[in-house]
Amino acid sequence: MANDEVYSCLQEMNFPMSIEGFIMANSLVDQSLNNLQKSGLRLTKQRKAMLEVLAKAENPLSAEETHSKLESATCDLVTVYRSLEQFERIGVVQLGVRENGTKVYCLSHGHGHHHHLTCRACGRTERVDLCIGEELEDVGRSYGFTDLSHVMEVFGTCPECQGGS
């Protein structure tokens, strides 16, 4: 089957994303699942579903948001909180904080380390590759601190949301 046949086939069935996106997301999920196992965490259908949600999301998601994107009854919100915490501990996801203090998570792999530009009004998010995390953490090390991590987020009002009050 040739590539363009695949494309038109997908188009006919209203496949909800690009094939590249699909393959990318799947390999991200696989990579992450591998990491879970290597770290001694168990592979459950709930965790798989969460990783799929995170892989498809272009934005970092809060626990609530992740939960609401799961098919209903996939799992409890508490499980999402607990799993995201574990994922972060083993480095499968990256933790961020919104301006209002909400914790948000995105998959670490495939994207590399990055940060976000978030619209205060509508939540629209753009990826920002600029980062001085290493330099910051070096400063931390120079003070004798260990286990360094950092949080960096940019907020603003996006073009569509300007002009509102």
Add this chain to the structure above:
Amino acid sequence: MANDEVYSCLQEMNFPMSIEGFIMANSLVDQSLNNLQKSGLRLTKQRKAMLEVLAKAENPLSAEETHSKLESATCDLVTVYRSLEQFERIGVVQLGVRENGTKVYCLSHGHGHHHHLTCRACGRTERVDLCIGEELEDVGRSYGFTDLSHVMEVFGTCPECQGGS
């Protein structure tokens, strides 16, 4: 009265900080109070007390922490929340977020823009002058975003808290 007389006088009375620190903190408070007025906010004894607390603090403080450093019954915790929010709106204080999502505030003026290195265990904080806020916000502007702000914090375990579990 000569400078050294002032110093020994202060020393005798157990003055709780250096005279330089005192003058600095006071001018910071005055500057901030001016800004309140210019912005149309009212000058109350509660707000003055909060600004004094923030001026003396070397760390960014949460609303709770600010409140607990006020003489008891200076004002309600709710008032602290509301005032800090106003202060941030007019730019008198700078908003930060701890890793756990708690919002923290420090005076904007006198310090210049800066960030913090915070110990997860004991809360000890060091000042970090490294910042790429301008660059980050430029990226934001390039996407058409306005009213840009950013949050950047570094976390770790400080030397004293290492070795604990």
Add this chain to the structure above:
DNA sequence: ATATGTGCAAATTCTTTGCATTAGA
């Protein structure tokens, strides 16, 4: 005089904890 700020109480939102049950390795 009048809009802004304050205090108190209660509501909300986000997140964590306890414990019995389920299910991966």
Add this chain to the structure above:
DNA sequence: TCTAATGCAAAGAATTTGCACATAT
């Protein structure tokens, strides 16, 4: 089999809201 993971319910921390009263301009 045996420990980690889950669900449910409930607790907890941080923050916000409503409303009557007080106060700065």
